[in-house]
Amino acid sequence: MPKAYVFTRNGGPEVEALIEVDRPVPGAGQVLVAVRAAGVNPVDWKLRTGFRRPGDSEREFPAFMGSEVSGVVEEVGEGVQGFTVGDEVFGQPVVGGYSEYALLTTGFTAKKPAALSFTDAATLPVAGATAYDGVRQLDLPAGATVLVTGAGGGVGVAAVQIARTLGLRVVGVASEAKKDLIESLGAVHVPSGEGWTARVPGEVDGVYDLVGGAVLTEAATLLTDRTKLVTAGGSPDAAQELGGGRVARVRTSARLTEVADLVVTGGLDPHVTQTFPLDRAGEALRTVEEGHARGKIVIVPTENAG
Template sequence: MPKAYVFTRNGGPEVEALIEVDRPVPGAGQVLVAVRAAGVNPVDWKLRTGFRRPGDGERVFPAFLGSEVSGVVEEAGEGVEDFAAGDEVFGQPVVGGYSEYALLTTGFSAHKPAAVSFTDAATLPVAAATAYDGVHQLGLPAGATLLVTGAGGGVGVAAVQIARALGLRVVGVASEAKKDLIESLGAVHVPSGADWTRRVPVAVDGVYDLVGGAVLTEAATLLTDRTGLVTAGAPPEVARELGGARVARVRTPARLAEVAGLVVDGSLDPHVTQTFPLDRAGEALRAVEEGHARGKIVIVPTENAG
């Protein structure tokens, strides 16, 4: 039977488990994918702790981990015309993720360009697409300065590169250990930690926050116009209280294709720095949960790793 990495109840790492599951069956508008790679994101461990996203239904346990995958279509469900068995695809799973097989909806899946690896493609539906959506939502003109908090993580690394490709100057806030990474992307590095705003060397026109909490509140003080504040690290009501907005996600195949195009033309390197087999998915998630990840971490199910 196929294997999947799941959580059996809400809680900490102790509720995670690698189990055998039935192979999913695609419904109308869905495709079954043999997973080649699955991106690891902070939302994964947050969901395990009991975090609920708007629109989430009642959680059924065991619950699957993993919010973005790439792979090869095994079977298409009723009404699917754009995808067929053998197609290489990437998208956001409805069932699966850290697993050997996943179900994707055709509404938020796209064909993987041949020039994009499976591991890179698995970072695009959540991390890179969130970065793309936020930077474009701000709509800053070329030459403006964007500050990105949490710049050393998967979304942050993508946001810095996307902003740079649009002609923006970028200030990246991250730990001292990620200084070389941030500077290699063409951004000015500001070390995170106490009083970090005092270390920002220039005035900023926009803020893309990926951390939330006190960091978001502090970042907002750098702006004279709070409409230049977008966050993926805090709820909408918190963003509104500060005069900004939550990033508005665009979940369409066309948006995924646009983001993949940036990888193809060299504007975006997802910076996959570590890969883990499925039986070490817990280690991959710990690296993200504890804030040690530089760039993106990806799980590569052994059986489908070809």
């Protein structure tokens, strides 16, 4: 039987487990994918703790972990057009994630370009696309300055690069340990920690927050125009109270293709810094949950990833 990494109830790392599961069966508008790589994101451990996104249905246990995958189509459901068995694809799973098989809806699945590796493709449905959506939402003119908080994580690294590709000056807030990484991306590094706003050089035209909480509140003070505040780390209510907004995700195949094209043309390097086999999924997740990830962490369930 296929294996999957799950959580058996809400809680901490102790509720995670690698178990055998039935192979999923694709329904109408879905494809079954043999997973070659799965991206690891903060939302994965947050969901385990009981966090629920707007519109989430009641969770059933065991619950699959993982929010973005790449792989090869094994089976197609009723009414599926544009995808056939053998296609290399990437997208956001409705079932599966850190697993050997996953179900994806065709509306938020895209074909993987041949020049894009499975590991890089697995970072795009959540991290890469969230970064792209947020930077686009700010709609800043070339030459403007955007400040990115949490710039050293998977979304942050992508956001810095996408902003630079669009001609923006970027200030990246991250720990001192990630200074070299931030500067290698062409951004000005500002050390995080108490009093960080005083260390920001010059004026800021837009903020892309990936941390939330006090950092979001502090970042807002740097802006004259609060409508240029976008967050993927804070709640919609917190963002609205500050005069900004939550990132509006564009969950379409076309958006995934746009982000993939950025990687292929050299405008975005997902910076996959570590890969882990499926039986070490917990270790991969701890790296992200404890804030030690530099760039992107990916789980590789099979030996066929590339």
